[in-house]
Each structure stands twice: as structure tokens, then as C-alpha cells.
Amino acid sequence: MAKFTKKKDGDLPAVSTASLPDIVFMLLFFFMTVTTMKDSSLMVENTLPNASEVKKLEKKDRVIYIYVGVPTQEYQKVFGSEPKIQLNDKFANVDEVGTFILAERAKKPQELQNVLTTALKVDKNANMGLITDIKQELRKVNALKVNYTTYEGDAFNNLQ
Amino acid sequence: MPRRKGAPEVNAGSMADIAFLLLIFFLVTTTIETDAGLDRMLPPIEPPDTDVIIKQKNIFTVNINKNGQLLVEDNLMNLKDLRKAAMGFLENNADGTCTYCKGKKEQSSSDNPTKAIISLKNDRETKYSTYITVQNELVGAYNDLRNRESQRLYGRDFTKMEAEYLNPETPSSVRDDLKDKVKRIQDMFPQKLSEAETSTN
Numbered sequence: 001m002a003k004f005t006k007k008k009d010g011d012l013p014a015v016s017t018a019s020l021p022d023i024v025f026m027l028l029f030f031f032m033t034v035t036t037m038k039d040s041s042l043m044v045e046n047t048l049p050n051a052s053e054v055k056k057l058e059k060k061d062r063v064i065y066i067y068v069g070v071p072t073q074e075y076q077k078v079f080g081s082e083p084k085i086q087l088n089d090k091f092a093n094v095d096e097v098g099t100f101i102l103a104e105r106a107k108k109p110q111e112l113q114n115v116l117t118t119a120l121k122v123d124k125n126a127n128m129g130l131i132t133d134i135k136q137e138l139r140k141v142n143a144l145k146v147n148y149t150t151y152e153g154d155a156f157n158n159l160q
Numbered sequence: 161m162p163r164r165k166g167a168p169e170v171n172a173g174s175m176a177d178i179a180f181l182l183l184i185f186f187l188v189t190t191t192i193e194t195d196a197g198l199d200r201m202l203p204p205i206e207p208p209d210t211d212v213i214i215k216q217k218n219i220f221t222v223n224i225n226k227n228g229q230l231l232v233e234d235n236l237m238n239l240k241d242l243r244k245a246a247m248g249f250l251e252n253n254a255d256g257t258c259t260y261c262k263g264k265k266e267q268s269s270s271d272n273p274t275k276a277i278i279s280l281k282n283d284r285e286t287k288y289s290t291y292i293t294v295q296n297e298l299v300g301a302y303n304d305l306r307n308r309e310s311q312r313l314y315g316r317d318f319t320k321m322e323a324e325y326l327n328p329e330t331p332s333s334v335r336d337d338l339k340d341k342v343k344r345i346q347d348m349f350p351q352k353l354s355e356a357e358t359s360t361n
Contacts, residue, residue, distance in 0.1 A: 017176065053296050
């Protein structure tokens with residue numbers, strides 16, 4: 001009995017939280033290093049297809065992004081449920097792609113203007129018709145280097 | 161005055177709170193970027209000045225219809241067989257000028273890898289995922305052939321060499337060395353993948 005009573009009146013030793021900051025800092029640094037700030041919020045569904053023969057897109061400053069997909073839930077009432085193009089922060093029509101590319105190209109430094117890549121981030125359920133139209137627009141403004149952005153994985157997973 | 165046992169402990173209790181605050185901020189703003197994909201060049205819009213005459217046998221036509229079925233050289237084909245068929249076409253070597261090819265030398269197929277062209281057509285209603293899978297297989301056919309030759313000549317994969325060559329962190333001495341190797345393999349199997357305008361019917 002004595003044993004029990006002894007424990008009761010003695011204070012519980014506090015758990016040392018001294019190492020908690022260290023753990024949290026570790027996590028913090030991990031996220032800080034892998035973080036890239038989003039420059040535009042996605043307004044379209046964007047599940048990319050898989051591909052195995054991918055190349056890494058180096059040098060982020062040389063890339064112009066075009067997003068394609070079905071508008072997300074909150075925008076569906078206004079913009080319908082057909083795949084749309086998103087340029088920066090707004091929806092756009094196919095014929096605006098050319099001017100967008102030219103405007104983005106003008107913003108880049110002179111020496112980069114000829115080596116820009118257009119990254120097409122297209123939802124896997126989109127139809128090729130829209131993509132073909134975009135490709136045609138890109139050809140018109142001579143933005144010939146494209147990158148179909150994908151996840152790395154087995155390409156045959158796309159078909160299921 | 162006698163010193164006390166040691167320096168008084170700094171209260172670090174709130175450090176965790178501050179760190180958590182930062183952590184949560186970065187957690188919320190994080191998007192782990194998907195920055196890989198299939199690189200392609202689009203054809204220039206103005207037609208070339210001189211018409212190039214290409215023999216029909218040097219063109220490997222791949223058609224995708226709206227249901228995602230493949231028509232390869234006028235035959236229905238399963239997507240899984242596409243890579244093999246494309247590789248067979250590319251290194252067919254009908255005129256015998258390609259010394260490193262292991263093709264069947266069929267007269268009805270391509271003359272040599274530098275002349276072989278793959279033409280990809282798709283319907284407007286083809287799903288993007290199917291299109292990417294086909295693109296992936298065709299690029300894969302080129303990569304497989306290039307890897308094979310690269311293994312034979314340099315003992316390592318072409319795709320790895322190219323990735324190292326394109327990586328900006330690679331020291332320039334290594335890169336100069338890789339440049340010639342990459343170029344040589346690329347010239348062995350030049351990637352000629354034409355994307356014609358979509359058929360509407």
C-alpha cells in the first residue's frame with residue numbers, strides 16, 4: 001500500500017517537450033525545401049495521365065503553363081461541365097491562347113524568348129479536339145516546343 | 161556571492177508553437193510539382209518551300225479513333241503491341257545501309273532509320289489519356305532502340321545519359337563529354353514523329 005500512496009502524492013514528472021521543436025523544425029525544413037509556391041490556383045480538374053518515358057522539365061523560368069480540364073465543382077454552374085482552358089487565373093477560349101503565349105513570351109528576358117517550352121497540363125479525360133486546337137494556336141505563334149506534362153507511371157494505367 | 165548551480169534554463173516551450181505555425185503555413189502552400197512529361201516539337205505552320213517526296217513504305221501510320229482503337233498500317237492493333245511494331249518498322253533496314261540495325265529487311269517496310277517516319281493521327285473525340293499512352297509507346301520505341309545501341313557503344317542507357325546531359329547541375333566537363341555521345345545516338349535513330357492535323361470524319 002505504501003507504494004501506491006507514495007506515487008499519488010508525488011507530482012507526475014513532466015514529459016520533456018524540449019525535443020519537440022527539433023522534430024517540428026525537421027518537418028518544417030522538409031516542407032520548406034520541397035515547396036514551390038503556386039502562382040495560380042487551379043480552377044479545372046487536373047488529373048494528369050501517366051507515362052513512363054518522361055523527361056524532367058528543367059529550368060522553371062522557361063516554361064509557360066496551360067491547364068485544360070473540366071471546371072471544378074464551384075465553377076461548373078457558371079462555366080458548364082465541358083473541358084475548358086485555364087490561362088493564369090481565368091478561363092479562356094482557344095483563340096486567346098496565341099495572345100497569351102505572346103504576352104507571356106514578352107515578359108521573359110530577351111535571351112530566353114527563343115527557348116521557351118509550353119507545358120500542357122491536361123486532364124486525362126479531356127478530348128483531343130481541344131488539344132488539337134491549342135496545338136494549332138501554338139503553331140501559329142511559333143511556340144513549337146511543347147511538353148505534355150504527366151505523372152510518372154505505367155502508361156497502360158491510363159486506359160482503365 | 162556564490163554562483164548558482166548553472167545558467168537558468170531558457171523557456172523553450174513556445175518555440176514549438178512558432179515552428180508549428182510555420183510548418184502549417186508551408187503544409188498548406190505546398191504543391192509538390194509534377195514537372196516531368198513528354199517533350200514534343202510541333203511542326204512549323206508554314207509549309208516547306210520544296211515538297212519532299214516520301215515513299216509510302218517509309219511512313220508508319222498510326223490512327224487512333226474516338227473509341228481509342230488503333231489502326232496501324234491499315235491493321236487493327238492492340239496498344240500493347242504498338243511498341244514492338246514501331247521498333248520493327250524503325251530498324252527494318254530494307255536498303256541495308258544501317259549496320260547496327262537488327263531488322264528483318266523487308267522490302268515493303270522502311271529503308272533505314274534516318275528515313276523512317278512515324279505519322280500519328282487522332283480523332284477529335286479521342287481521349288487525351290489514350291493519346292498520351294500512344295505517344296508514350298512511340299517515344300518508348302525510340303528510347304528502347306537508342307538504349308540498346310547506347311548499351312552496346314558506351315555501356316549505359318541513353319535515357320540516363322540524356323537526363324544527365326540536360327541536368328543543369330551536371331559539371332560542364334562531364335556535359336561536354338556526354339554531348340557527343342548523346343548526339344551520336346540521336347543521329348542513329350533520329351526521332352521523326354509527325355503529328356498531322358486531326359481528321360474530322
